[in-house]
């Protein structure tokens with residue numbers, strides 16, 4: 001275990017250098033990438049999915065497993081957002097005058113329906129779409145439990161799951177599609193509207209919600225980043241199986 005993993009990474013960003021809370025979440029996430037994954041990464045690559053994407057050897061079966069499992073995660077995330085059972089977060093949101101509609105619904109980043117379309121396409125083409133496996137099921141279960149007891153920590157997963165897909169996810173998509181999908185672009189990587197604007201809207205909302213949080217709430221949220229990486233990486237690894 002390297003120093004960056006043991007020293008509680010968020011401790012380095014609690015001096016107020018970051019402009020909004022999303023910057024803090026981003027800084028912690030970037031440090032947890034390997035040098036091979038992202039320029040700002042600080043970790044050493046060990047597992048295959050931590051190497052440069054160019055060096056990956058994805059398989060179609062593995063990619064289908066990945067899509068099925070990541071869909072379980074988005075399904076769950078989106079169900080939680082639609083019908084949350086975390087009253088304290090709801091009151092944060094309501095106190096900002098957003099009403100019962102909820103701040104994080106219909107952001108345009110939702111992926112469940114897009115993934116359903118992709119899996120339907122594979123099915124129609126006669127590919128065997130597998131059952132969900134333990135990495136996706138385990139992450140979904142964790143998210144459900146966390147959302148019921150710690151909304152701030154849950155928000156860390158909300159941020160990482162959506163933003164990872166728009167950053168590294170798209171890099172991975174392109175390379176993998178070139179290698180095994182005849183460069184087919186999946187719905188999973190298409191957004192209705194200008195993606196940069198959708199992301200900025202969500203950043204603004206996250207920053208606003210976090211303004212009401214104590215430093216302790218923020219640190220608990222930042223501290224979840226490693227857990228999000230751990231779960232997400234297990235699912236990404238399926239592509240290489």
Ligand code: HEM
Nearest residue numbers: 026029037038049160161163164167168228229232233236
């Ligand atoms: C951003 C690559 C996995 C979360 C980035 C960026 C790259 C990247 C290149 C920088 C984009 C920029 O310049 O702003 C990768 C690769 C991965 C990977 C190749 C291979 C598995 C993950 C995982 C997570 C994650 C597992 C968390 C679950 C994020 C977040 C950002 C990011 C939150 C910031 C996005 C933003 O500011 O808009 N990633 N990443 N990434 N990644 Fe990853």
